[in-house]
Amino acid sequence: MKKFYLTTPIYYVNGAPHIGHAYTSIAADVLARWQRLDGCEVFFLTGTDEHGQKVEKAAAEAGIDPQRFTDQVAADFRAMAAAMGVSNDDFIRTTEERHRRACVALWERLAANGAIYLGHYEGWYAVRDEAFYGEDELVKKPDGTRLAPTGAPVEWVREPSYFFRLSAWQEKLLAFYEQNPDFIAPAARRNEVLSFVRGGLDDLSVSRTSFRWGIPVPNDPAHVMYVWLDALTNYITAAGFPDEAAARWPFWPADLHIVGKEIVRFHAVYWPAMLMAAGIAPPKRIYSHGWWTVEGEKMSKSLGNVIDPRALVAEFGLDPLRYFLLREVPFGNDGDFSRRALITRLNGELANDLGNLAQRTLSLIARNCDGLRPEIGVRIAADQALLAASGALADVLRERLQRLAFHEALEEVWKTVRAANAYIDHQAPWALRKTDSARMAVVLRVLLDALRGIATVLQPFMPDSMARMLDQLGVPEGERNLAALAEDLPAGASLPVPSGIFPRFVEAAG
RNA sequence: GGCGGCGUAGCUCAGCGGUAGAGCAGGGGAAUCAUAAUCCCUUGGUCGGUGGUUCAAAUCCGCCCGCCGCUACCA
Numbered sequence: 001m002k003k004f005y006l007t008t009p010i011y012y013v014n015g016a017p018h019i020g021h022a023y024t025s026i027a028a029d030v031l032a033r034w035q036r037l038d039g040c041e042v043f044f045l046t047g048t049d050e051h052g053q054k055v056e057k058a059a060a061e062a063g064i065d066p067q068r069f070t071d072q073v074a075a076d077f078r079a080m081a082a083a084m085g086v087s088n089d090d091f092i093r094t095t096e097e098r099h100r101r102a103c104v105a106l107w108e109r110l111a112a113n114g115a116i117y118l119g120h121y122e123g124w125y126a127v128r129d130e131a132f133y134g135e136d137e138l139v140k141k142p143d144g145t146r147l148a149p150t151g152a153p154v155e156w157v158r159e160p161s162y163f164f165r166l167s168a169w170q171e172k173l174l175a176f177y178e179q180n181p182d183f184i185a186p187a188a189r190r191n192e193v194l195s196f197v198r199g200g201l202d203d204l205s206v207s208r209t210s211f212r213w214g215i216p217v218p219n220d221p222a223h224v225m226y227v228w229l230d231a232l233t234n235y236i237t238a239a240g241f242p243d244e245a246a247a248r249w250p251f252w253p254a255d256l257h258i259v260g261k262e263i264v265r266f267h268a269v270y271w272p273a274m275l276m277a278a279g280i281a282p283p284k285r286i287y288s289h290g291w292w293t294v295e296g297e298k299m300s301k302s303l304g305n306v307i308d309p310r311a312l313v314a315e316f317g318l319d320p321l322r323y324f325l326l327r328e329v330p331f332g333n334d335g336d337f338s339r340r341a342l343i344t345r346l347n348g349e350l351a352n353d354l355g356n357l358a359q360r361t362l363s364l365i366a367r368n369c370d371g372l373r374p375e376i377g378v379r380i381a382a383d384q385a386l387l388a389a390s391g392a393l394a395d396v397l398r399e400r401l402q403r404l405a406f407h408e409a410l411e412e413v414w415k416t417v418r419a420a421n422a423y424i425d426h427q428a429p430w431a432l433r434k435t436d437s438a439r440m441a442v443v444l445r446v447l448l449d450a451l452r453g454i455a456t457v458l459q460p461f462m463p464d465s466m467a468r469m470l471d472q473l474g475v476p477e478g479e480r481n482l483a484a485l486a487e488d489l490p491a492g493a494s495l496p497v498p499s500g501i502f503p504r505f506v507e508a509a510g
Numbered sequence: 511g512g513c514g515g516c517g518u519a520g521c522u523c524a525g526c527g528g529u530a531g532a533g534c535a536g537g538g539g540a541a542u543c544a545u546a547a548u549c550c551c552u553u554g555g556u557c558g559g560u561g562g563u564u565c566a567a568a569u570c571c572g573c574c575c576g577c578c579g580c581u582a583c584c585a
Binding site for chain 1: 532
């Protein structure tokens with residue numbers, strides 16, 4: 001069976017999960033579910049990034065030790081994933097022992113290959129950004145203190161540090177990008193990475209001595225590993241590294257890392273360089289998605305407009321939220337989240353277009369066909385046209401999802417939904433009931449089959465709702481994958497009493 | 511400063527060399543099976559500006575204007 005390994009980033013635990021985390025995880029989840037539906041053996045990984053000075057400080061401010069602090073926040077992220085219907089196969093935490101072992105093993109391989117050396121680093125360091133800045137980048141305030149371009153306070157730090165010989169990898173990385181043109185997408189992000197690498201690479205500081213909350217460097221416990229080296233390693237930890245006999249090691253290299261655009265460089269430059277330096281295959285693809293604004297404004301704690309995705313689920317339901325996030329904006333672009341836009345999608349597309357189509361079809365069958373699935377009968381051109389559209393969906397979506405074009409995938413499904421609404425109006429089975437009940441039955445069967453195709457391919461996007469729809473369509477549990485669409489369902493099966501899948505959302509008065 | 515992207519109907523966007531498209535919103539009509547849902551027709555754009563290439567340019571090239579991303583440097 002074909003294997004497919006995909007990951008979300010591991011989320012940094014210095015804050016609570018918000019809509020951005022939910023978005024990344026939901027998008028990855030749709031792909032994971034799609035690949036399973038398409039017959040792949042999937043390993044879908046998410047988790048939390050728990051080391052680093054910011055976490056150490058946040059824990060200190062909360063008055064608890066870092067491990068307890070991260071236990072709490074990690075539990076919150078795990079709960080968020082569950083609340084979003086995320087079907088991850090594993091949840092990795094960088095504070096786990098398996099991860100420490102993997103990081104140590106990777107470090108030792110890099111050291112053995114001469115890719116790491118001890119030097120020292122000094123400069124202006126911003127704890128908040130986990131980054132050093134050049135003197136010229138700083139903004140001097142009247143009181144003499146300096147701030148990073150991000151506004152974070154900086155302090156002069158001089159410390160010994162291990163370095164990764166990133167500078168040795170410029171040409172090899174460029175050759176790698178050349179040979180793997182799809183490695184970074186979308187194209188705009190690829191251009192940025194190419195431009196960055198062409199500009200020359202400095203060696204990368206990969207250890208710190210200024211704090212303790214991290215994985216100790218082998219044979220030099222005064223140092224802890226740089227959080228990004230630590231964090232990126234999670235993707236091979238979960239595959240069993242360094243045990244290449246592990247059950248999941250055959251999943252490596254990962255088919256896809258989904259990342260936010262702010263961490264493209266780490267994944268597209270540092271990560272493949274480190275892996276190649278250690279003699280490990282780099283991942284196959286990196287895809288960078290965009291960011292959400294909220295009601296037209298940047299999401300920020302100070303504006304107080306950070307959205308808890310669980311509150312949205314409570315108000316609108318999980319599947320409408322999942323649908324909206326992937327339908328509203330091309331993956332890779334930035335987008336704006338607004339209540340009004342969500343309600344428009346929910347009412348217009350889910351309730352009116354699809355939900356109502358299923359409801360009118362199923363209630364006609366319940367009332368006029370004794371609730372039994374009709375015979376296929378003799379089909380005319382209009383029947384075949386609709387079924388050709390719904391029958392093509394699996395192949396069409398496979399191509400769209402290969403490109404992570406979720407919004408195009410959903411638009412393609414909705415073209416068929418609209419065609420089905422036009423079909424039912426033109427065929428008017430409620431009129432045929434009086435004049436030609438045999439033809440009416442054929443029409444209703446066509447609609448039933450078209451809805452089956454639609455609901456089947458929509459399962460990854462809206463698992464619960466589509467499970468209910470397939471229940472109502474009488475599709476057995478074992479016949480809901482893409483391959484099963486090749487077989488017609490037998491006539492005469494008794495269908496359950498239909499009930500609405502997507503109720504219209506009505507804004508509370510006042 | 512360098513590299514890159516974007517600017518098309520009221521809104522969100524597709525089209526990227528051959529007589530301007532979709533969804534939503536607006537207007538008119540039909541139907542009444544259905545979650546007052548649906549269907550049909552329709553108003554609406556000098557495709558940011560300007561110059562050029564071409565038989566033909568949203569579509570290619572130059573310049574300008576306005577946004578945005580990555581990156582570098584001076585003080």
